[in-house]
Amino acid sequence: MTILSVENLSVEYVAENSSTEALRNISISVESNEILGIVGESGSGKSTLIKSIMRILSAPGLITSGEVLFNSNDILEMTDEEILEIRWKEISLVKQKALNSLNPVSKIGHQIALPYRFHMGMNKSESEKKARHLLDLVSIDQIYFDSYPHELSGGMRQRVIIAMAMALEPKLIIMDEPTTALDVITEHEIIDSIRSLQKELNFSIIFITHDLNLLLQFADRVCVLYDGEVVDYGTTDVIKSGGNHAYTKTLLDAIPRIDFSAKPDLHNKNNLDKILSLDSIHVKYQLGSWMIPEILHAVNDVSLDLYSSHITSIIGESGSGKSTIAKVITGLENSDQGKLTQYNDGHEYEVVHDIEFRKNVQMIFQDPFSALNPIHSVLHHFERPLLRFGISSEKDIKSKACELLEMVELNPAEDFLSKFPHEMSGGECQRVCIARALCSNPKLIIADEPTSMLDVSIRSDILNLFIKLKENFNLSILLITHDIASASICSDEIVVLKEGRVVESGATLDIIQNPTHDYTKNLLKSSRDDWFTKHDKER
Amino acid sequence: MKSIIKFLLSMMNNFKAKIGIYILLSFLLVSILAPFLVGSPTDYVGIPLQAPSMDFWFGTNGQGQDVFAQTLYGAQKTLFIAFLSGLLVVLVGAMLGGVAGYFGNRLDDIISLLINVFLLLPGLPLMVILAAWLPPGPLTIIIVLVFTGWAWHARVLRSQVMVYRNQDFVLASRVCGESNFRIIMVEILPRMLPLIASSFIGATIYGIGAQVGLEFLGLGDISQVTWGTNLYWATNDLALLTGSWWTYVPTGVSIALVSLSLTLINFGIDELANPRLISERHLSKRLDGDFDRNNATPVRKIR
Numbered sequence: 001m002t003i004l005s006v007e008n009l010s011v012e013y014v015a016e017n018s019s020t021e022a023l024r025n026i027s028i029s030v031e032s033n034e035i036l037g038i039v040g041e042s043g044s045g046k047s048t049l050i051k052s053i054m055r056i057l058s059a060p061g062l063i064t065s066g067e068v069l070f071n072s073n074d075i076l077e078m079t080d081e082e083i084l085e086i087r088w089k090e091i092s093l094v095k096q097k098a099l100n101s102l103n104p105v106s107k108i109g110h111q112i113a114l115p116y117r118f119h120m121g122m123n124k125s126e127s128e129k130k131a132r133h134l135l136d137l138v139s140i141d142q143i144y145f146d147s148y149p150h151e152l153s154g155g156m157r158q159r160v161i162i163a164m165a166m167a168l169e170p171k172l173i174i175m176d177e178p179t180t181a182l183d184v185i186t187e188h189e190i191i192d193s194i195r196s197l198q199k200e201l202n203f204s205i206i207f208i209t210h211d212l213n214l215l216l217q218f219a220d221r222v223c224v225l226y227d228g229e230v231v232d233y234g235t236t237d238v239i240k241s242g243g244n245h246a247y248t249k250t251l252l253d254a255i256p257r258i259d260f261s262a263k264p265d266l267h268n269k270n271n272l273d274k275i276l277s278l279d280s281i282h283v284k285y286q287l288g289s290w291m292i293p294e295i296l297h298a299v300n301d302v303s304l305d306l307y308s309s310h311i312t313s314i315i316g317e318s319g320s321g322k323s324t325i326a327k328v329i330t331g332l333e334n335s336d337q338g339k340l341t342q343y344n345d346g347h348e349y350e351v352v353h354d355i356e357f358r359k360n361v362q363m364i365f366q367d368p369f370s371a372l373n374p375i376h377s378v379l380h381h382f383e384r385p386l387l388r389f390g391i392s393s394e395k396d397i398k399s400k401a402c403e404l405l406e407m408v409e410l411n412p413a414e415d416f417l418s419k420f421p422h423e424m425s426g427g428e429c430q431r432v433c434i435a436r437a438l439c440s441n442p443k444l445i446i447a448d449e450p451t452s453m454l455d456v457s458i459r460s461d462i463l464n465l466f467i468k469l470k471e472n473f474n475l476s477i478l479l480i481t482h483d484i485a486s487a488s489i490c491s492d493e494i495v496v497l498k499e500g501r502v503v504e505s506g507a508t509l510d511i512i513q514n515p516t517h518d519y520t521k522n523l524l525k526s527s528r529d530d531w532f533t534k535h536d537k538e539r
Numbered sequence: 540m541k542s543i544i545k546f547l548l549s550m551m552n553n554f555k556a557k558i559g560i561y562i563l564l565s566f567l568l569v570s571i572l573a574p575f576l577v578g579s580p581t582d583y584v585g586i587p588l589q590a591p592s593m594d595f596w597f598g599t600n601g602q603g604q605d606v607f608a609q610t611l612y613g614a615q616k617t618l619f620i621a622f623l624s625g626l627l628v629v630l631v632g633a634m635l636g637g638v639a640g641y642f643g644n645r646l647d648d649i650i651s652l653l654i655n656v657f658l659l660l661p662g663l664p665l666m667v668i669l670a671a672w673l674p675p676g677p678l679t680i681i682i683v684l685v686f687t688g689w690a691w692h693a694r695v696l697r698s699q700v701m702v703y704r705n706q707d708f709v710l711a712s713r714v715c716g717e718s719n720f721r722i723i724m725v726e727i728l729p730r731m732l733p734l735i736a737s738s739f740i741g742a743t744i745y746g747i748g749a750q751v752g753l754e755f756l757g758l759g760d761i762s763q764v765t766w767g768t769n770l771y772w773a774t775n776d777l778a779l780l781t782g783s784w785w786t787y788v789p790t791g792v793s794i795a796l797v798s799l800s801l802t803l804i805n806f807g808i809d810e811l812a813n814p815r816l817i818s819e820r821h822l823s824k825r826l827d828g829d830f831d832r833n834n835a836t837p838v839r840k841i842r
Contacts, residue, residue: 014818014825055835060818062825063838076838083835330714358716371707375729385715436711 003171003204004053004091005029009066011045011052014059022048022061023228030172035198035205037219037236039212039251041455042426045228046208047096050174054091055083070172089119092165094175101161102149108160109135109145115167134163138193154318155186162194166201174206179214183317183482184526191218210456213255216240224248254456256485258512258527272307274343275443275476276329276351276361279303281338283324283500298324299335300500306444309474311466313487313508315523316497322480325497326446329478330363359389362437366449368429372421378405378432379417385439404435408465427458434465444476445469451486463490484523488512496520543732549811556807562800566793570614577608580764588776588783598785601776606769610789613766618797620677620750620765624684625743629735631685632692632742637723639693640700647697654697657690666749670758680759684746692738699734703727733812740805744798751794766790 011023023045030036040046051057053068055075068075070091075083087093095101103111109131116127135142138159149157158178165173175194179187195218198205209215215222215236222239224232224247232245242249283299299321306312316322327333329340331353340351342360351357365371372381382401386392392400398417405413408431421429430450437445447466451459467490469475481487487494488508495505496519504517515521550556569576578584587603589595597606639650666687673679700723703709712722728735747766753759754767761768773787810816823830826837 014822016821019825052836057836059815059822059830059832061836062822063836064841066840078835080834332710332713355716358714363711363714365707365711367707371711373708373726373730376726384712384717388716433711436715439715 001032002029003032003071004206005067005069006049006053007067007069009049009052009068010064011048011057012062012064014062019060019062021228023052026066026228026230028223028230028233030204030206032171032204033198033202034221035195035207035219037215037222038206038208038225039210039215039222040225041210041457043227044225046225047176048228049225050093050176050206050208054087054093054174056087056093088115088170089168090170091172091174092168092170094161094165094173094178096177096180102157104149106148107145108147108149108152112160112164112167115164119168130167134167135160137166137197138163153186154182155190158182158186158190159193162190162197166197166203169201170203172204172206174208176208177210178207180209180211181318185317185522187214188526212239212251212456224251250457254460256456256459256483256489258485258524259488260509260512272310275306275308276343277303277305277341278325278329279339279341281325281328281335281340283321283328283333284336297500299328302338302497302500302502304495304502306476306478308443308476309470310493311470311477311479311491312493312495313479313481313491314495314497315481315484315487317482319499320497321500322497323448326363326448326478326480329446330361331357355389359440360442361444361446362440362442364430364433364437364445364447364450367453368426368433369421369453371433372429374421376420377417378419378421378424381432381436382439385436389440391440401435404438405432407438407469408432408435410435426454427461430454430462431465434462434469438469438473441473442475444478446478446480448480449482450479452482459486460489466490483527484512485527496523546732546811550804550807553807553810555803555810559800559803559807562796563804566614566797566800567618569611570618573608573611573615577605577611580604580608580612588781588786590783591785597789598783600772600783600786601778602772606786606789609764609769610766610793612764613769613790614793614797616677616763617747617750617766617794620680620684621743621746624681624688624746624750625739627681627685628688628742628746629692629739631689632738633696633728633735635689636693636695636697637700637728640697641704641719641723641727643701643704650693651697654690654694657687658694660687662687663752666753667756667758670753675758675760677760677763680750680753683753684749688742688745688749692742695738696731696734699731700727703730733808737805737808740801740808744801747794747798766794 006026006028009023009026010021012019013022026049028036038046038049048057048061052061052063053075063076066076070086075086078086102108109128112131112134113124113127116122116130117124122130132142132145135145140156140159140163144152144156152160162178179190182190191214194205207215207219216239219236221233221235223230224239224243224245226247232239232243232248234243238244239248242252281299281302282297285296285298286293302321302325304312304325314322314325324333328335341348342351342357379398379401382404383397386397386400387394401417402413405416410416410428410431416424416428416432424432434450451462454462463486466477466479470477479487479491491508493506494508494511496503496511496517498519504511504515504520511520512524515524550560581604583603584605585595585599585603587599587601589599591598595605595607597610600606600609635650635654639647639654666683669683669686670679673682709722709726712726751767751770754765755770755774757771759765759767761771769790770787776786778784778786810820819830819832822837826839830837
């Protein structure tokens with residue numbers, strides 16, 4: 001039976017005198033007890049689609065055509081009161097950034113009980129009984145009933161959000177990137193419990209994500225969205241085997257897979273120049289109030305050597321301290337203990353974060369949009385470091401900037417100089433950031449999750465660019481990532497970090513073929529394509 | 540620079556801002572051209588307390604001076620002091636707030652403490668005491684206004700700087716070896732322009748009110764002609780008892796109009812700089828006003 005059917009839905013974003021079409025004639029349907037996956041890159045309109053279905057799209061969104069039939073009633077014809085009746089009771093939503101959707105000052109149990117009290121008019125004890133039952137369903141221990149959100153891990157908070165979405169037994173749950181903020185291991189656990197709950201309680205799911213690989217592992221049908229249009233739509237098997245559209249193929253090809261191929265033997269580090277070494281670095285943060293201080297050991301006894309023409313990857317989940325290491329090296333954060341040593345033409349000396357050091361060590365940031373100041377043009381972002389490091393004089397800044405832009409494959413370079421960050425795509429912005437880091441001919445570049453904010457189809461381009469830079473300029477690159485697959489593609493050496501400690505390190509091939517630590521094994525296991533099938537068999 | 544001009548031009552497309560700018564500009568123009576339009580405001584020109592007539596548009600006051608001339612000349616000094624104090628208040632606020640927000644830690648603790656102390660001090664009594672204690676004159680008024688007014692703006696700007704401080708574009712500038720001063724001035728402050736502009740306007744409105752209040756109490760230099768001293772002399776000459784309304788109404792209306800114009804400009808800045816209000820305005824225009832942000836997404840089928 002079809003629960004939801006969307007026919008020819010079009011949505012516009014209204015501007016001053018014109019409007020942009022965000023969705024064009026979208027037609028999809030969801031059967032009962034089905035998981036429909038919607039996949040698309042950022043800007044493809046996937047969030048707009050689900051917001052339009054629930055009619056919670058805020059200004060300047062305007063629905064311009066179509067029908068959204070839910071149980072053969074058109075949501076687009078409903079009054080505000082009628083829609084309120086449907087939301088949460090019939091269709092509920094698990095939002096993106098769900099980690100922030102819990103009220104930090106209210107207890108978990110109380111928050112789960114709220115929908116029962118508001119929508120069903122239950123009293124306190126009745127609703128709390130229901131809430132406890134829900135916690136059981138999503139396998140969260142009852143002791144957390146009286147906890148506050150910050151006392152739960154990210155994965156547990158996500159389970160709470162899913163429990164709340166299921167509270168009123170809706171027929172359809174829409175999930176908008178519910179696992180994007182989680183690390184891969186937790187991601188798989190959450191999806192595993194979503195699948196078993198769905199089988200148990202018989203509801204349908206629309207699952208929205210940018211990660212096609214994940215979707216192919218558990219969705220019944222997949223819809224591929226590109227630039228506001230459905231370009232491919234079919235059962236998972238059809239999509240898996242290539243789909244009906246070239247774009248689906250691109251997405252399939254872009255799925256990062258662990259690269260088991262042997263790399264040129266760079267493991268013999270004796271041939272390489274050491275550039276920088278970290279010697280048992282400790283970083284502690286003081287949390288809590290000054291009366292009851294809590295010490296967080298963000299980086300705990302980390303030692304690391306970095307070599308020229310060598311890519312080292314640090315892999316770890318969020319909160320493992322990997323970004324803190326980058327900040328310690330660049331002097332954006334101070335270490336509490338430990339030593340940074342710099343090597344230069346056979347001399348070694350302790351690192352001072354002066355201009356000379358900055359010239360040698362540059363950094364690339366995670367979010368290319370926030371790493372460029374929106375009020376300045378691309379040229380400005382080159383002008384400053386070029387002058388500051390004395391690389392070129394006022395006169396030939398433009399030609400030098402063009403040279404750099406060509407190095408990162410932005411052509412024609414002249415056109416980019418006068419552009420502002422908002423006029424460029426994410427990939428172009430990240431290339432500008434990389435070019436800026438190359439301004440001073442550095443010996444070491446630290447890249448903090450350089451691909452995580454970019455669309456999957458351009459990730460591998462950026463990683464390949466790193467390999468090229470390494471080979472052509474003898475660069476040393478420290479790549480910080482949560483994704484073991486992308487690390488395996490380009491790095492020579494992998495360091496696995498967990499809770500501030502190095503749990504395993506070694507040559508890339510050794511780590512991915514013979515991991516010794518459980519955490520690394522888990523990481524590798526979760527990034528396999530056949531995770532769920534294997535997992536089901538094991539059960 | 541280009542973006543500032545573009546912003547100013549787009550202000551003229553906003554109805555509220557446009558009205559505000561016209562009112563303010565006309566006051567500025569008239570006050571600057573006062574010497575060419577009217578005679579000296581301190582001369583004895585006719586019988587005291589004459590009602591408005593064709594000779595004296597706003598009548599004469601208790602000293603036989605032309606009220607119209609006094610209103611125009613008063614605008615000169617009052618607006619000058621108000622804008623200058625507004626500028627200084629925001630400058631001090633941006634500097635201290637920016638430094639506190641950017642450097643954080645101990646420096647932030649100290650400056651925040653200072654801000655909190657100044658926010659707690661009862662502003663009006665302090666202002667009165669300071670103005671009475673310092674020698675009377677425009678400089679005193681400016682010092683008093685800045686001294687009692689900076690803390691609020693420092694706090695607002697500090698919190699905004701704290702938002703930007705750890706964003707990647709600031710970190711990237713630090714990695715490039717930029718000086719902290721340059722990062723604050725070139726990278727951070729320009730991004731806060733709408734906030735700074737609206738702080739400036741708020742401070743200017745406060746500057747007009749507080750200044751007129753102090754002078755009304757006789758704490759300014761009463762030999763000068765300003766809107767505040769106009770009101771001071773009106774009360775001294777028992778304007779309310781004698782029913783000579785024309786000695787205080789023109790000044791009062793002027794103060795109200797200038798404050799209104801500044802408030803309208805502030806609304807305009809908010810509507811232009813706040814993306815949510817912008818998109819709601821566009822959508823509302825498309826739907827011919829039939830839009831409520833609390834309702835479900837509107838549907839307007841074309842086909």
